[in-house]
Amino acid sequence: MLRLSLRILPLFAIIVGLAMALGAYMNFSGVRGAHLDLIESRMQLVADDVGTVVEMAVSVGIAAPEQVTLPGLLARQAAADRLIESIDLVGPSGIVLFSSDPARVAGAEAADRHAIAVVDRAIVNDFGVTVARVHVRYDTRRPGQAISGFGQSVLTDAVPISLGALVAGSLAALSILSLLHRRAMRATQPHPGDPLTEAGTEIDAAAGGGGGGR
């Protein structure tokens, strides 16, 4: 039985390990996705708020480049959220018209470095034409660090639980084999309710002899 259980162990280790790894990853990625969605939807809210203000001004005839009070609003909104790097109002040609970060104004929008994500919101005039875009640029490094920490916690839990599962699975398999072995051993000997014994007795009775099954 010991040799048998040792033969089962590697397969159980692989199968249980893969299942637990997939399960742990699904748990991790589910929470990670929710966390990133929350941040993105928050940034989208900010972009929508700014966009609504700009669109209202556009609808009363103030063109996007003429909305000179915008930098104050953009700076206030950007300061209210620790993740926001800048909020830009970008013209159709890609030039930053206004920004919460004065250094970015009048420059062409450059490709961001890797740790910056951008949420985009179109500014549409009454004729349905996109006249500008609001870009909320936010830092993805800090959420990334938080997610790594969370991943570490999931891994720390998953390893002992998987080992436990492996041991429990192997013990379960061993006990199933032991049960089968016990039942099988019983079947090798005459015992109460044994069909071989019953049939033997019936044969002997029919033949007119005595004795039971061997």
Add this chain to the structure above:
Amino acid sequence: MNNFQVRLSAALVVVLLVSLTLLSIRTSHHAEALVVPEVAAKAETVGRSVAGLVGQALAYGIPTDRFIGLDDHLAGIVAANPDLAYIAVLTTDGRPLYSGGTPTGDPGTIIRVAPEELLGLVIEVDIDPAYVRDVVYQLWLDLAIVMVVTALVALELIHISFGIGLYGAIEGVEHRLSALRRGDLREHPSVSAAGAFGQIARRIDDRLAALTARLRDAAKTAAAVADTARAQAIAAIAERFRIGQRVGEAPMSVIAIRAPLFVFMFAEELTRPFLPVYIQGLAAPVPGLSPELVTSLPMVVFLAIVALAQPFLGTVTERAGRRRSLIMGAALGAAGYVATAFAFDLWGLTIARAMTAVGFALVFVAAQGFVIDTTGTAQRAKGMAMFIGAILVAGLCGPPIGGILADRLGMSTAFLIAGGAATASLILARIGLPERAGIGKPSAMIRWRDLGMVLRTPHLVALLVLCALPAKLILVAVAFFLVPLHMEATGQTQAAIGRLLMIYPLAMVLLVPAFASLARGAGQRVRLVALGGMVAGLGALIVLIDPDSVMAIGAVLLCLGLGQAMSIASQSALVGEFGNDLPEPVGEATLYGIFRLVERTGNALGPLVAGTLLGIYGFVPAVVGIGLGVAGGAALFALTAALAPRAGSTPPGAAFEGEAR
């Protein structure tokens, strides 16, 4: 499946259930620390946004009791954000003026509306306390699938850890105990394995043999003294306990093919839920072809290669050796999946899929040839049942796991994982398959003369063209092409598409044995084939109820599974029966080779027909049109059979000669 296997997989499910539950509970605790601050930050942003809106209204001089539509606006925000439970505009003494959602009772985020010195309004935003828990618990459906699939994979691979000899001994003991429980005292095929279970099996066999000898002695004695009553009593005992009879040989050597075959088929099935969507992403316009038809082309190429290559590969794998052919096929398949993952345009993808198709056809034919080589006529049906079982279980496990992988890791990574699975199949074949295995007959090539003979047999033509071909066409067209594309277009995740695609193989696994046992006699089989075609075809009309409903699409797939489960075994058996009507005898292997060729032509036509109809008419007319065509074919077949009835006999094992997909 025996009790031992059922118990082992049940134990595995229980262990995984407990472990994954524990892991999910722990994850939800950790998730709170990560997610709750973000939800609070979002609540503050929402509060500020609403406060800005209300402040603006106040600045325009609108009185606080005249904010028309603000309740609806707040309710809309709550509905769009599952992390928020309640938003309200309150007076400073806490009286709500406007609100959306349901208050939680817990203190929420409070934002003051400027100018507060004038009106003193505040915005309260309550976070949904169940949100974090729900994020983790929403994964339960996927985790449940992981558990079930793990148990099924364990069942398929369990004999690898035991080795075929020991596995055969355990299964042999299990069969003996099960027979003894039923009072069945037949003798069993001998177990040659050493070890505890081998010895036990032999000891039980010794007891059975001794009893048989005793009964024979008693019968001889009764005959010698011409005691009829005693002889009759002994014969009655022998009949009741089935003493002196033998149980048929189980094809244990076939087990060696199950693991590599299962793992390779699992690799292909992984790609089912997202393959059309992946192709669509790479497809570029081709002048004169609709985008939908272009999307179908790599699938058509794959299935056409599988259809056209298989008749020739029987001889090729026989000459090269089944093991070597399977290893080569698995290697080609693995290379094809990896190339698919890195394909950057439609042509590259088509070449990659063509390479996978050759690998797939090689593995399939080599595995089928291995079964034929290692089984005699008496064991062939059981051997083919094992072969088909591996393919069906792979079809059940692959799509949901493929969907989950594509959702979480991306489609390219899922293709790489499929490549890994194909490589695992290669390794399993190298480890587990014997260098040479051969007791079967050499496989026959299909000749034009045989094909012409089949075409001159009306019943056979009706069966092949009106039932077998449409059955495969609707399966590939609807389940593997139209449904994944449509579900993706309606915003379903790959995981949800994968779960949906489980319905068909699940229905097949559960129902095929039941309908196969019902299929007795040619008349009954004709009825089952016709009825099955109609159920599968007319079931497609359910899509008319609501084409965007997952339930409706699920019902279409269920009808497809039910219909094909009804017809598949009978259809295979009828091929053999109708083959007796041929003007000149054609070998059984050739006859079934033609049957498979027709089926695979249906497979290859599936995406082509679906892509054309989808491009011209859209999803619903395409599904309904194909469904009506299949039902019409089945009705016409029934009519043909009714107008010119015939009776025939079934060759042994024919019920298992067809393919599950």
